[in-house]
Amino acid sequence: MPIRRLLAALAIVGMLASGVGIASMLIFSKPTQQQTTAPKRTPPTPPPPSVPTAKEFLIGVNVTAQECAPAGTCLYTYTIDPRYVGLHPFPPTPFTVEYEVTGGVAPQPGKFTVADQKANILKDVQVEGPPGAQLSANVLRVTGEATG
Incomplete structure (x- = not known):
């Protein structure tokens, strides 16, 4: 043992x-x-500035006032709220976004210009529509000079 x-x-x-x-x-x-020694990763190069496409903009419609007549037609006052959802920077030259507001009696065309990273939009626009109308905006096209 x-x-x-x-x-x-x-x-x-x-x-x-x-x-x-x-x-x-x-x-x-x-x-x-x-x-x-970890492999050095270089950040991806940002895309070059270019004129955005219509799909890269979303436009909200903020109704700020509503007046309805007894006959059933309402007058809506609204301001648009554009949002850029694209990934590339804006070009140095101005471009214009054309849209239409729907939900009223008839589609109402509109547009705004973007210059120096700022959009110049109209405020307190009026449109006629039925009571309880849900206003929305559709981007139709973006026009401007192609750069790059």
Whole structure:
């Protein structure tokens, strides 16, 4: 029996020594070249400025006033809220976004110009429509000089 105990003790000491050796090697060793050199990633180049397409604009319609006559026709006052959802920068030259507001008696055309990153829009535009009309805007086209 004493030989078995001696061999068991030697096995335990050997396992502890190898565990300590592996742990110290992991802690104190220098990282390899592969671990320290990550591939350098360059950010993607931004797209060049260009005239946006009609799909890159969403236009909300904010109704600011409503007057309804007893005959059933209402006069709505609204202001549009254009939003650009494209990814490329605007061109340095002005461009025009043409749209129409629907939901009234007849579609009402409108347009605004974008210059120097700012849109010049009309406020408090009026349109006739039925009571409870839901006004919305559809972008028809964007016109301007192509650059680039």
